[in-house]
Amino acid sequence: MKNQHLDRFEIRLSGLGGQGILTLGKVMGSGLALGQGYNVTQTQSYGPEARGGASRSDLVISSEKISYPKAESVDLLIALSQEACNMYYRNLKPGGLLLIESELVKQPPVNNFLGLPFTSLAKDKIGLVQAMNTIVLGAATYLLPFAQQKVIRKNLEQILPAKIVEINVKAFNLGYKEAKKNFGDPEELWKANSVVVPDEDTDYDSI
Amino acid sequence: MARPKKKKNKEIFALGNEAVVEGALLAGCDFYAGYPITPSSEIMEIMAQRLPRIPNGSFVQMEDEIGGLGAVIGASLAGRKALTATSGPGFSLMQEHIGYGCITETPLVIVNVMRGGPSTGLPTSPAQGDVQQARWGTHGDHSIIVLSASNVQECLEMTIEAFNLAEKYRTPVILLIDEITAHTREKITIPNEAEFEVFNRTLPTMPPEWYKPYEETVRGVPPMPAIGSGYRFHVTGLTHDVNGFPTSRPDEVRELNERLFRKIDQFLHDVQIVEEIDTEDAEVAVIAYGTVARSAELAVKQARDLGVKAGLLKLKTLFPYPRKATEKLMYRAKTIIVPEMNMGQISREVKRVNNGQVSVRTINKVDGQIITPAEILKVLTRV
DSSP: OOOOOOSOEEEEEEEETTSOHHHHHHHHHHIIIIITOOEEEEEEEEOSSSSSSEEEEEEEEESSOOOSOSOSSEEEEEEOSHHHHHHHGGGEEEEEEEEEETTTOOSOSSSSOEEEOHHHHIIIIISOGGGHHHHHHHHHHHHOTTOOHHHHHHHHHHHSOHHHHHHHHHHHHHHHHHHHHHHOOHHHHHHHHOOOOOOTTOOGGGO | OOOOOOOOOEEEEEEHHHHHHHHHHHTTOOEEEEOOOTTTHHHHHHHHHHGGGSTTOEEEEOSSHHHHHHHHHHHHHTTOOEEEEEEHHHHHHHHHHHHHHHHTTOOEEEEEEEEEOSTTOEEEEEOOTTHHHHHHOSSSSOOOEEEEOOSHHHHHHHHHHHHHHHHHHTSEEEEEEEHHHHTOEEEEEEOOGGGSOOOOOOOOOSOGGGOOTTOOOSSSOOOOOOTTSSOOOOOOSSOBOTTSOBOOOHHHHHHHHHHHHHHHHTTHHHHOOEEEESOTTOSEEEEEOTTHHHHHHHHHHHHHHTTOOEEEEEESEEESOOHHHHHHHHHHOSEEEEEESSSSSSHHHHHHHHTTSSEEEEEEOOSSSOOOHHHHHHHHHHO
16 A cells, blocks of 8 residues: 655654553554654653653654654644643644543543543453553554554564563554544544635635 | 665664664674663663674673763773763763873763753753863863764764764764754664775784884874783873873973874864755855754745745764854855754854854753744744
């Protein structure tokens, strides 16, 4: 399958330290970079605390060379905590999608968001709360119009240590399936959300 | 008969810190000593895994950064190619030994991943506050080479370059990167052996009894045997004569000090590495280095789209400061903008070169955040 041409598609993953945000960024980034051949930069920012502080990872995906490595206007914002959602919602660009952990983000800033209870899914269906980030990866792969499920999954199998591959592939498939069940067609989602910016030259009188 | 298939270069998705390790190993590094510190720790962690697997490779975790650089100097004198990596507080501890490396003319590479300071500062945030410290941190008048890298591929390339310059000129080389580049993952290409050059120190060719360790040569760089290889070799931090023994005779002292400067200064064209982007017709130009150069690159592109004749001079060598490249830029540009994550450490050098020809504007940011393209674009479009 041929890659869709991209010019700076920006994803921000945000949440709490310990949720596996940085690992999620690494797995997603390497899948898109090495698996699909895009140029990807993945930056990270975290506090000095080991757990509980704010954690964030930005991915910029492009078919062209990437200059500035951080996200400026985010196409897909993934917020796994209320704090992160509050802090970064303003960076979401018009027409961007917001994906939240619906049990941790109790007060979403807008009505048109996408939410799944990732932590409960990990606990109840996978039996391992740490697999939460891989469920998010599955859901995100479904939402990204250019991400190829097979390539991302294969890359996941390659970079994880052998003893946790099986459970993570299960989590990935669960995330993908849940997203498909709950969110509907991703192309429709991006289209419905997109804002039509009128051309500067548009002559409104003649319309 | 089919031609042999060209081997495809290996691609990896790696951190800036991992790229430093890849570059060091390609350049022939076989010794690492140091003490871990955020945000440089990954260099040490990966070296600990990789070095024991290569022939003769040694890795030592020392008691602190002072010991780390001490071990690196010793290893280099014994013929190894040695690396250490640190960040702000550790770099301050290393200063005395950097001077020892300079006067004993020991090739070595120090990677300093800059974080917010002073003191413990902001361990997980970027800054560019150690630029002048890298140049002048150790006491005494000395010459030194300071390089920088602005993306992950450059981390690999500039580490190879750092080893080559260290070996070529028998000097400590400091590679400055910042927290963002060190902790950014990107797809990079590992070059084939044919695609880059590795320079090794010149060994003495005369019989051991004729060898004088610090004798003048055409390049100003004396040949350097490994300790224990049969050549008599005395090493001291005291100012020494051509035999390596302490002296205070003015003629010998002057000769040594002048040679230490001359050996680098007469090859500035080789040492000073810059990259020019859209500078040929630039009326307003940005001079930047490190991750800020990436913001500047995007800002310059955006300014061009708006019809501003903008350009970027990206510094890969910070010291000796690339004076010629800056002067060339100033013939054409009317305004130079210097964005930095400090209060003006390279803009000081730019102003020194400027001598009143153009207007030099600075953008300084010391809040632990990167300077964004929008902030540079605002200045670019207003001048």
